[in-house]
Amino acid sequence: MQPSTLPRGIRYHSTRHAFGLPLVSVAIGPDPEQGEWRGHARGLLAIGDVATGWIALGAIARGGLALGGLAMGGIAIGGLAIGMVSVGGLALGALALGGAAGGLVAIGGAAVGYYALGGAAQGAAVISAMQQDSAAVDFFALWAPFLPLP
Incomplete structure (x- = not known):
């Protein structure tokens, strides 16, 4: 399909601005007038479709708080999450929580990190199905007392 034959998507930008950005911006679907296949x-x-902001929600989201299929930011939540604190199917970050997690502190089914907690965990201090390091038990007991630990 040519951009001119695409159906029009949704576009909204608030008139109020802060820090040089609109307070709210919505861009979903194609915009034939601008020749865009997806909204940014x-x-x-x-x-x-692609969202960039302090709070970003979209298929690809980038921001302080990012929620989306691919989320990148300070706090990232998504299928693939990359951030300081990341939660997702595949989570990468300083604190990573997910099915597969990698980071300084990693918690997940498959976890790789300095402190790692999970069914299959690898790292310097590990709690897994096969081993429980005392350093990891002490760390998680201090920082995550709500977790059931051995």
Whole structure:
């Protein structure tokens, strides 16, 4: 399909701005007038196919708080999450929580990190199905007392 034959998507940008960005930006679907196949929202709150903002929600989301299929940011939640704190199917970050997690502190089914907790965990201090390091038990007992530990 040519951009001119695509159905029109949704576009909204608030008139109020802060820090040079609209407070709310929504860009979902194609925009034939701009020749865009997918919407890219940019704002403090960004919602779109691709979203960039302090709070970003989209298939690809980048921001302070990012939620999406591919999420990148300070706090990232998504299928593939990359951030300081990441939660997702595959989570990569300083604190990573997910099915497969990699980071300084990793918690997940398959966890790789300095401190790792999971069914199959690898790292310097590990709690897994096969081993329980005392350093890892002490660390997780201090920082995550709500977790059931051996």
